[in-house]
Amino acid sequence: MKPHHVRIGFVGTGRMATALARGFTRELVPTAQICGVDPSEVSKQAFRTAVGKDVVVSAAADEHLKNSDVVFLAVKPQMMQSVLEELGPQLTPDQLIVSVAAGLTISRLESWLPAGSRLIRVMPNTPCLIGKGACGVSRGTLASDADEQLVSTLLSSVGVVEIVAEHLLDAVTGLSGSGPAYVFQIIEALSDGGVKVGLPRDMAIRLAAQTLVGAAEMVLQTGEHPAALKDAVTSPGGTTIAALHEMERGGVRAALISAVEASTQRSGELS
Numbered sequence: 228m229k230p231h232h233v234r235i236g237f238v239g240t241g242r243m244a245t246a247l248a249r250g251f252t253r254e255l256v257p258t259a260q261i262c263g264v265d266p267s268e269v270s271k272q273a274f275r276t277a278v279g280k281d282v283v284v285s286a287a288a289d290e291h292l293k294n295s296d297v298v299f300l301a302v303k304p305q306m307m308q309s310v311l312e313e314l315g316p317q318l319t320p321d322q323l324i325v326s327v328a329a330g331l332t333i334s335r336l337e338s339w340l341p342a343g344s345r346l347i348r349v350m351p352n353t354p355c356l357i358g359k360g361a362c363g364v365s366r367g368t369l370a371s372d373a374d375e376q377l378v379s380t381l382l383s384s385v386g387v388v389e390i391v392a393e394h395l396l397d398a399v400t401g402l403s404g405s406g407p408a409y410v411f412q413i414i415e416a417l418s419d420g421g422v423k424v425g426l427p428r429d430m431a432i433r434l435a436a437q438t439l440v441g442a443a444e445m446v447l448q449t450g451e452h453p454a455a456l457k458d459a460v461t462s463p464g465g466t467t468i469a470a471l472h473e474m475e476r477g478g479v480r481a482a483l484i485s486a487v488e489a490s491t492q493r494s495g496e497l498s
C-alpha cells in the first residue's frame with residue numbers, strides 16, 4: 228500500500244497521537260485519512276484543531292476507525308488492557324496495529340489483541356510534531372516485512388527511524404522517548420544562566436535553543452565524536468574549560484546517564 232493512501236486511526240488523541248498525526252499530515256498523508264477515538268472532549272477537539280478540520284474524531288470506535296488500515300494505540304500504558312478488551316472485537320485482521328505505549332511488551336500486547344493481529348511496537352518522541360522525531364521500531368510476531376516497511380515509511384516522514392530488537396525499546400524510551408524533556412529542562416536551565424548574567428529571558432531562551440540545535444546538527448553532519456567537537460570549543464586557559472569544570476563538579480554527566488537509566492528501568496516496570 229502506498230503510504231499516502233493509508234487511512235490511519237488513533238486510539239487516544241493526546242500529546243503523542245497529536246504529534247504523530249500532525250507530523251504525518253505535514254507532507255505524506257491527507258488529513259481526511261486520519262481519524263481519532265478518545266472519550267475526552269478536550270483531547271479530541273485539541274487533536275482536530277492541531278491536525279486539521281478534515282480529521283474525524285469520535286468518543287468511541289466507529290466506522291472510520293474500523294476502516295483504518297493502520298491503528299495507532301496511543302493511550303497510557305496503564306489503560307491499554309481495558310482499552311483493548313473493549314476495542315479488540317471491533318478490530319479486523321486486515322488492520323495493522325501500532326503501539327506507542329512505553330514499556331508494554333509485544334507479547335503482552337499480543338495477548339490482549341485478537342488472535343492473528345499484526346502488531347508493530349514503536350517508541351516515538353514528541354518532536355515528530357515538526358518532522359524531527361527519533362523513533363525505535365520492533366516488529367511483532369505476525370507483522371510482515373511490508374508492515375514494518377509501511378510503519379518505517381510513515382515514521383520516516385516525521386523523523387529518524389531505528390529498527391531495534393525489542394529488548395532495546397526500553398533503552399530507546401530512556402534515551403529518545405523521554406529525552407525531549409531532559410533537553411527542554413537543559414534549555415530552561417541554560418536560559419536561567421543567561422538571565423543570571425544579564426540577558427533578557429526571551430533572548431536567553433532563543434540563544435540556548437539555537438546552541439543546542441547547532442551543536443546537535445554538528446554532531447549529525449560532521450560525524451565527529453562529540454568529545455572532539457567539545458575540545459574544539461575549549462581553549463587552553465579559556466572560558467569554556469572554566470564552565471566545563473563547573474559541569475563536572477555539578478555531576479551533569481552522571482545525572483544524564485542516571486536519567487536515561489532511570490527512564491529505561493521505569494519503562495521495564497510498566498510492562
Ligand SMILES: NC(=O)C1=CN([C@@H]2O[C@H](COP(=O)(O)OP(=O)(O)OC[C@H]3O[C@@H](n4cnc5c(N)ncnc54)[C@H](OP(=O)(O)O)[C@@H]3O)[C@@H](O)[C@H]2O)C=CC1
Pocket residue numbers: 238239240241242243244264265266267270271300301302303304306310327328329350351352353404405
Ligand atoms: N508524551 C510523550 O512524549 C510520549 C508518549 N508515549 C506513549 O504514548 C502514549 C500516550 O501518551 P500521551 O500522549 O503522553 O498521553 P495523553 O494523556 O496526552 O493521551 C492519552 C489520551 O488517551 C485518552 N484515553 C483515555 N481512555 C481512552 C479510551 N478508552 N479510548 C481512547 N482514548 C482514551 C486520554 O483521555 P483522558 O485524558 O481523559 O484520560 C488522553 O486523551 C502512552 O502510552 C505513552 O507511553 C510514547 C512516546 C513519547
Ligand SMILES: O=C(O)[C@@H]1CCC=N1
Pocket residue numbers: 329400404405
Ligand atoms: O513519560 C512517559 O512515560 C512517556 C513515555 C516516553 C515519554 N513520555
